Amino acid sequence: MTVLPVLAFSASDRPEAQTALARLTARYGQVDEARADVIVALGGDGLMLETLHRNLERRTPVYGMNRGSVGFLLNDYVEDDLPKRVAQAVATVIHPLQMDAWTEDGRVHSGLAINEVSLLRQTRQSAKLRIEVDGRVRMEELSCDGCLLATPAGSTAYNLSAHGPIIPLDANVLALTPISAFRPRRWRGALVPHKSKVAFEVLEPEKRPVSATADGFEVRRVTRVEIRERRDVALTMLFDAGRSFEERVLAEQFAA
Template identity: 30%
Template sequence: MKVIVFGSRHKVDQAESISQFLIALSGVCKLVVERKFNEFIHRSLHLDIDTSVLDDDIPLDVDFVISIGGDGTFLRASHFVGRKEIPIWAVNSGRLGFLTDVDCSEAVNLVGHLECGDYNIESRSLLKAQVGKDFTGYALNEVALMKRETGSIITIDTYLDTDYLAAYDADGLIVATPTGSTAYSLSVNGPIMTPDCHDFILSPVAPHTLNMRPLVVPDDLTLSMHVYSRSESFLLSLDGKAYPFSCGTPIEITKADYVVRTVKVSKASFADTLRRKLMWGANVRQG
């Protein structure tokens, strides 16, 4: 097998488990590693394993992409893969790692499952954001429309297809996928959705009226928006990467025509993940 490896270079406290995992991988796979993480492997971890450096193009014969880190590393890998839909196995060496499948220490003993095909593939929907005629971007977690200055709010006129929904007076508006329901949207009290839902979440950020609540809508709708602000500009954020635009520029957000395919090696369910990583249902009153 041939795999592409993305990784975080900031997890020196996880050096031993990362090293053991990479050694196990190199025993069954040809490793193509992003340049900076490849330097980390050989210079910081001092591993004597055979690797090649990833160029800008994805090799045609790649079987999997593996991300070693947290959710940010996984998002970086998914954006690199794009519409090629190569399966991604996300291994956690960070803190929460909600999008990851297993921790690095567990993954060492699961490498053989890739080789023998003992895994499942899950599909995650993405958002497509079209801003004006010249900008198109994609997001796995969320598209966020945000104000630029701290002093003034923005107004976001929002339509569901051609049906007018509301003018959101707020610091921003998040449009999240089911995958992104546990990310930025959750921090502003948006609902959690299971990854197989076919919906999007609209979650206002610091709305200036109390009757603006998160809203779940079908993902086959086109969300049309116009932003207005005293500053005459706003920020559009795709999975945390922000771009400035002039107010009044038309925005359309739809479901993308491709998906992110994730490798599920562990047997943990989404409910297991909620309980383990978000303390779902934990009795916090116990001393």
């Protein structure tokens, strides 16, 4: 006999998400997230990330249903037999990136990124970055709009839009992807082992200020950014059987 999970519902501000929230809580009830076995997130990929971040301490599994636009990290919206669907869902465990960003005043600001850590120029002038991997300089100077380091879970988001590779979850690599590289013009990025420590040194930070963002957490006028995977933090997303995250990643690589 399948034990049905206790569900808490969370929704974005979109009208369709709020409507779904009202219908599902009326049908299945509502509990506080602290008491739930699973959180059901109703919205888009942004809400899924927000829900995972909000539960970093509790690490409650999250089952998303698409009431947004893209919904790559979400399941299809179906109201019937929801507790049973959630109980039978396939778990996908992801590990976020730790960002430590130093600013011009010498302070360090830290954040976690489930999708990616991105560096972006703040003015009309291009950013100039030096890239290190495990303490070794791999690129002396990258002139660009920015650069990002993406997790497999985030490889289909901003990374893909920047022409980075899609990465299966079990590949044990991270995507290092330039954003509008000017010099070297033909550099398309690299795949680095997931255990690597990647660092960006901002060259000419006063003349060419750069911001660093870990998902939605932004730090401006950074001078150095260090990034590493947090294997000690395990977050769980749930997907319907036959629609696993691995299957979605594979299908995306053959999409027209």
